[in-house]
Amino acid sequence: PLYLGADLFSNTDIRTENHPRHHAKFAKKGLATKIHFSSAFRFHGLKVPTVNNSLWFYSIQGLFRVAFEMYSKQEQLAVLENFQSKQTLHTEPRSRDVSTVRRKLQDLHDKLSESPADYLETILLLLETVNQCMSGNLEEKDVKEAVLALLKAKDWGGVYSSPLLCCVGRWLGQQFHAANSSISHKVEGFKVHHIERISDLPPAEELTTELFPEAMRTLLLHWMGLSDESTLEKRRSEYPILLLILEFANHNLITGVAHVLYSSLICK
Known part of the structure; x- marks a missing residue:
């Protein structure tokens, strides 16, 4: 899914005329993209320059980056709650799972301000992977990037006593x-x-x-x-x-x- 940049910036302190500069900054990080529309399209309720007739959109990673950099804690929590409620689960066991997810997201929100800055990229990548999994759009390249990010997150210890390496080795052996x-x-x-x-x-x-x-x-x-x-x-x-x-x-x-x-x- 893509998120409209104008919506993401609507409640921030950034002046409207400065939005393009910030959009471009996020675009350089691969978090936003500008989509051009033909002159036949008209956008009601949005101030779109008729010269280029384009809008900025953000990926889920871009959404969370904007939220973590520009939103208040209450607004960040609202984003997380909205994110986890995308799929409504009706059965009782699944409802318990949803409650567990909500608690985990709340814990994540509470810990974000204390997390090292270099962990933020990994967190954003994992959230994007979760979103794609929930949407049924998970692809092999996405899993590769998420797994690689986790493998590089820290030094996992020696080769003689590594449950992680044993698990990876077992899985590779089975595939081969x-x-x-x-x-x-x-x-x-x-x-x-x-x-x-x-x-x-x-x-x-x-x-x-x-x-x-x-x-x-x-x-x-x-x-x-x-x-x-x-x-x-x-x-x-x-x-x-x-x-x-x-x-x-x-x-x-x-x-x-x-x-x-x-x-x-x-x-x-």
Whole structure:
């Protein structure tokens, strides 16, 4: 949803002639946008310059940013209450959930003034994600941004005793395991296509790119210290190892080295 900028600024101390400057400031942060309308549109009750016939609108993040920067505490609370009441739930169990949400929002409102400034961006992002979830418009990129913001919110401790890393690792493993059949299908097609030159396969990096999901490659590349900043020579020298790991982990052997190693391990 978009929120009309004129409405958001209507109860502030900012003079009307200064609104465009503030709108532009929020637009630079990706929180507001100007929408131009054709001359056929007329807006009743709004002073819109006929020269450009445009209006400023704010995202939910922009709404909360304006509220936290320009509204009184009472007005901020009203925004939060209006936000959480967007969906009316009628059943008794859900009513209890709504009451719980209201209490949580009240707690959030009480703590906002004490929260560190660098947490505000994360809070706004999470509120936007919640709003999209409630509206049924939640997309993968939105979840990615919210999860990444939480992961970067603080130092979560060592790798040997991290419930968070265990949870993420378990989820990734389950997703990768579920993709095994599609990977096997792709590998089998590759083998059929290259049956005449199985001993003269493309380079390891090309094989991993063609046959395995990007997420698997990304995980191992960063795990092995072979991110985009790595030198080309280092990547070339380490990619055969990465390919072997993917072959074994996915139970799809492609290279001669993988077949020899697998046979050696099984015999033992």
